[in-house]
Amino acid sequence: MIILTIPISFQLGGLDCGLAFTVTLFVGYSILTLIRLCFRKSVLAQLVYSSQHLFIPSLLTLFISIYSGRDQDILVNDQTFALFLKFAVGPWRVLLYNATPVFTLLEGVCTILAIQSIGKTFGWLRRTKSEIWVIISLLISGGILTTSLWFLYRIYSFDVVISSLSSSLIGVVLTISTFLGLAGIISKKGSTIESSLLFAYIVRCIYETFPELSSLASDEIWGLISMGTAQIREEIHKNDYIIPIGYILFNEKNRINLSKVFTNLTLNAPSSFQTILEFIVASSKTITPTILLNLAFRVSVFYAATRIIPTLASYTYTTSSTQQKSNTLKYLYAFAPCMVIAIYTHLMMQYSNELDSELCIWGWWEPNAELRMIVNPWLFWNWVNMFTTLGLYCAELLSEGEAVRLEESEIEGWKGQ
Structure with missing residues (x-):
């Protein structure tokens, strides 16, 4: 609601x-x-x-x-x-x-926690379950990286003007994220899944920095989802994967005509149900896919952080x-x-x-200052979030490897919550 x-x-x-x-x-x-x-x-x-x-x-x-x-x-x-x-x-x-700074920076910190927990969970599965999880991790990482590169390519396809400063910053954050991902894999303090997720999050932040890009990408994703569901429905209907309910209700042995019953139920139902249905349909049309996807992402990473932090604190x-x-x-x-x-x-x-x-x-401390630097707050805090997130991940890689990794018992405790 x-x-x-x-x-x-x-x-x-x-x-x-x-x-x-x-x-x-x-x-x-x-x-x-x-x-x-x-x-x-x-x-x-x-x-x-x-x-x-x-x-x-x-x-x-x-x-x-x-x-x-x-x-x-x-x-x-x-x-x-x-x-x-x-x-x-x-x-x-x-x-x-x-x-804006609170929600943006908190999202970055929670995302780093979620990325590291996912990477460590795959490492625990590989050590305790089967080596097949290495292949699964590589396949997932390849899919994430391919999707991220495709969306990165789409930045140059969209008709959106990006300033030279923003273009330079995009190159810097992508270079740093690529270097950190490779450093984590080579030093074995990270993993392929962590590196691909980090790169994907940076690409996502680039889209969020420019609302026009985010709206175009969200509409494109929404269109692909709608097209896919339409094709699935058409395929199901064409190949008769689902038995029609009419075949069950109106077979030769028991041909019961329920049309009058349904008609009477429809006519006697309160007219307010139609109003409620119209309200729900009209309300769903006001929801922007961009806002809905961002809300889902932020709530998910915040919730994941509340599940991860108690596991880390339980050993302290x-x-x-x-x-x-x-x-x-x-x-x-x-x-x-x-x-x-x-x-x-x-x-x-x-x-x-x-x-x-x-x-x-x-220059904010002097009302009449000659030199004042004014920026767009949404762009500024998104760039700060990207560099802060990369800095946190770099600090994690520079710290002692096994001391900062979750042990098997910690992973089990997190899953059991």
């Missing part, structure tokens, strides 16, 4: 409507989660938490009606709503406007402290919808060009 309603609030009501709606969702989910945690065994608390899906469409309708002009008096004259705008929407706006802390950290992570998982709302809203603002387009990185 969150995935469907947030884009509608921004597209129909504008930026202010989207911010008011999302901060209400954020606060509402926080309160419902607290109730659920405090009264964990209460059936009533679980029922109240589950009733969120009934209130979200009503809240969406309320805010759209307020910001679309139909209930303009509430927006202008209502003192309670004015306080809501001042103490809730205002801080929420400031938080999201300044959240005592049993009691480990149990305390496990309880903390349970609370963190409970508030996961709030994090999804914040990330989703920030991505909506970014791809709607609602975030600041200028960031002063030199």
Whole structure:
């Protein structure tokens, strides 16, 4: 429901409507989660938490009606709503406007953790299970690397203007990532799967640095997926892989005409079901593939980090402290919808060009400074993220090899969580 309603609030009501709606969702989910945690065994608390899906469409309708002009008096004259705008929407706006470095750099750190854990898991499988995992790892690495190189080639095929400075930086990060990948493989502190994933993440970051590239690539991927599913459906229908239900229901021995039954059910069904279906279809059309893919990636790497970090910490802390950290992570998982709302809203603002387009990185301490360096914040923090990610991986390779690698028991503990 969150995935469907947030884009509608921004597209129909504008930026202010989207911010008011999302901060209400954020606060509402926080309160419902607290109730659920405090009264964990209460059936009533679980029922109240589950009733969120009934209130979200009503809240969406309320805010759209307020910001679309139909209930303009509430927006202008209502003192309670004015306080809501001042103490809730205002801080929420400031938080999201300044959240770009936090979300971007945190994504890079979590991705490095996920890449290393995947590489170490394949190493553990190779050592304890079978050498066939070496071949599987090479095949997967080759597929990832080929796909990354293809998307890298597509950068020069798209009709997108890239400045000379950005082109130089692209060459630098690709050279560094290639060198680090080869160094990790040769020194045996890394692996082919880690190197290919690192290179793929850098290519992905290059696309994210330029929203036009990201949108074109996402639309292309979406088109390939749609084409593939259409071909599969056509092949299934052509070769009769699935027995038609009509053959089962209307065979020669028992020819029961159920058309009248289905007709009566359709006619007597509430007309609201049609409205709900139309709402879902219209909502799905407002979801941009680029935003959806980025949301899925960020949520996935953040979740993976919460599963990996306790495994690393469990060999440093005592049993009691480990149990305390496990309880903390349970609370963190409970508030996961709030994090999804914040990330989703920030991505909506970014791809709607609602975030600041200028960031002063030199001369900001003097209002009248003659020399001021102003950059695009989205581009700047994405470049910082790429170099930071490569720096972290380089530091990992320079550290002692086996001391920083997960042992077999650690991998088993991570899988058992």
